[in-house]
Amino acid sequence: MSISDQDIRAQLRRLMDHPEFPASPQRRAFLTYVVDEYLAGRADQIKGVSIAMSVFNRDASFDQQIDPIVRLEARRLRQDIDSYYAGPGRDDPMRLSIPKGGYAPRFEQVAHPKADPVSDEVLRHEEPAPHRSSRTIWVLAGAAMICGVIWIGLSFLGAAPGRDPDLPKGPIVAVLPFESLGEAPESLAYGITQQLTTELVRFRDLWVLPLGTVERFRDSQIDPQQLRSEFDADYALEGSVQETGETLRLSARLIDLTAARYVWVRSYEIGLAPSEIYAVQDQIIRDVTGQLAGKYGLLTQDAMQLAARTAPAHRDAYDCVLEYYSYQITINLDQHGDVKACILNAVDQNPEYAEAWAVLSNLYVQQVRFNLGGDRDQVLQAADLAARRAIQADPNLATGHLMLANLLFVEGDIQGFRQAGQRAVDLNPNDGAILAHFGMRLAFAGDWDRGLAIGDRAIALNPVHPHWYHFPRVFYLFDQGDFDQALSVLDRIDMPEFFWTHLWRAALNHEIGDEAQAEAALEALLNLQPNFAVKAPDILSIWQLDDLFKQKLMNSLHQAGLSG
Structure with a gap:
């Protein structure tokens, strides 16, 4: 049956008018825009750049590789739509979707069978799907009938397990505009905010909201619940700059938005000389990225604890990577087999998950490094393939280049090790784990001074290394x-x-x-x-x-x- 423009607009109104459609105002505008473009005959012109400029107030300089706002909000909008159709919209005559791989909407008419009372009762008592999850949950309800068996399956979060593979994994962090107090220069507060956002984006185990997304919070009271509901954020980083006579006082604070409490606070007091201001600005960048981000920072350690409470059978790809980093803290080799099995499952679930391929490479190398079994040549070949698969999936993933460097080091290719290791450091110079791996191997290869200096920097960046x-x-x-x-x-x-x-x-x-x-x-x-x-x-x-x-x-x- 053909679908008319009136049918499509009626279905859009059903979503927009229903109180249980969970989309934020921005995501509603996103959905309205792509439907309008589709109805205007411009479906092939619906691109990330046009959405960013029309919906998210970005300008012509918008770069999707730097600012992932469209992909991030598209993922959430798909979850909003799936949640609607899994609940209040399950009997709608039409299904609206935004297939992955693009932003053009799709519309399908739905033929609903005569309701079965037993199945309806099952559906009414199902737990609601969580607003945000990295797992795919299938609800199966069946009822034996005199004429046969009716089997009903609903996917609450879409068919693809885990998050979109082209997006970062891990907690979502909003870097709020630093506040300028008293006579403190606005330029300094803005510069710190901008640099912190840029540096945190380097860490692929964090989702960092683009600066423009939270710009309207400048000079306004922060509402943790609004950040949670509108942006799905887990943490907010805020701060202030205040001039007090002959000194400047800078402070930075991390808020756990779920618990609505501060989990990290740091203050700095400096003179007004430009050299001191630049120095403390750099120090703030190092402190925040070193202690909060990275493989063993506060944000990732919180996620590790959550993943550890998940039963092995229910761990997804991201949980498996967290389990690897948790294992790396103590390197208890009795856990190596289980961790490797989990990571193998991770790359099977999500073959484009670059971080999983990278750590799989190191697990293979550990088989050789610690004599854990397997044919040496075959194991190293598997490690090489995994490291290169990581780099192919994400050329800018520092961990992928690091694990290739580690492999080349084991194989005795010191020049190749140095090149790949330096590439990893260049990509993320404030990641303590990358510095520690690279510095240690430089030292063991005979470059003691440089290797130890890099290792000391890794230790200084994160007190809980x-x-x-x-x-x-x-x-x-x-x-x-x-x-x-x-x-x-x-x-x-x-x-x-x-x-x-x-x-x-x-x-x-x-x-x-x-x-x-x-x-x-x-x-x-x-x-x-x-x-x-x-x-x-x-x-x-x-x-x-x-x-x-x-x-x-x-x-x-x-x-x-x-x-x-």
Whole structure:
């Protein structure tokens, strides 16, 4: 049957007029615009740029690669529409949709069978679909009838699992315009806001709302519930600049919008000299991005805790990546198999999820790095394919280039490692995890000064960094013969399930003459790695340490009691 323009407009009014259609005013304007363009015969001209300029007040300089507002709001609008048709609109005569891959609407007439009372009762008692979820939920209701069985299936969130693959994963953050108080320069407040937004966008484990999206909150009272309902935001970053006589006071605050409370606050006081203003502006950028974003920042750690409470069978692709980073904090190798299985499932669910491919590469490399089994050549080939798949899916994903660098390092291609590692750092210079990986390998390859400096920066960026960030300093101090100081640094590493901890405790305690502690540490090492004496040459060779260093370390372990 043909669908008339009047039918389409009637269906649009049904959505717009229904109190349970959850779309925000902006998303309603989005939907109205694309329907109007469709009815005007311009469906082929409905593009992200035209929507941005007509609906979201962007100008001709709009760049979809930098500002994802249209894709972000299109995803939410699709969820709004699906939620409507799963509930109040399930009996509508027409289905309106916006298929993924474009923004032109589609209209389909729906033939509704005679209602079955048992099925209707099931549907009336179904839990409402959450407004925001990364999982696809299928509601199945069946009723046996004298003439047969009627099977009803409803998808509450659309057919594709997880978020759109071309959008970031993780919590949504709104960087609100910093407030200028007193005589403080407006330009400084605006500059900090702009730079923070630009830097946070680098982190692919965050959704950062574009600056223009929240510009109207300038000089107005922040309403956490409005940010939650209108933008689906999880956190808001706000701040102020205030001139107090001869000084400027800058503050930054992170709000958990769900709990409506501050979770991070930092203040800075400086002189009025331009050099000081620029310096503290850069410091704020580093503090915020280092401590809040990144793989082990506050925002990601909150998401890790939420993912950990999800049953393995129900974890989606993003949850699996979070599980990987949680595992990386302690590197408990007993978890390696389960984490790898989850990531393999993640890339199967979402084959364009670049971050999942990147961490899968590192999991393969760990099989070789820690002698976890498998044919070395085949495992490294799989690691190479996964890293390159990550870069192909997202050439600007720093983690993809980092994992390629790690692989090249294991293979002994130091020049290739340096190039890929530097590319990762250039893409996201304030991601502590990237700095720690790259700095550690630079140090082990003999560039101790630069490697340790990069590692120290990773530690300074995030006070709650994983403890393995300290290992390069232990290696270096051992090489320098400063065993007491090496033990002092080792004491900062709380990783009892990771064999390197006990390896170094055995070697260093022997060197300072504490044989009882050395013997206990060696026993713990062999509990985790029973065949370490046999595996040691392969394990040490992977880290590209020079022969003299390896010989010195193995001598210490043999003298501590390691046999074989």
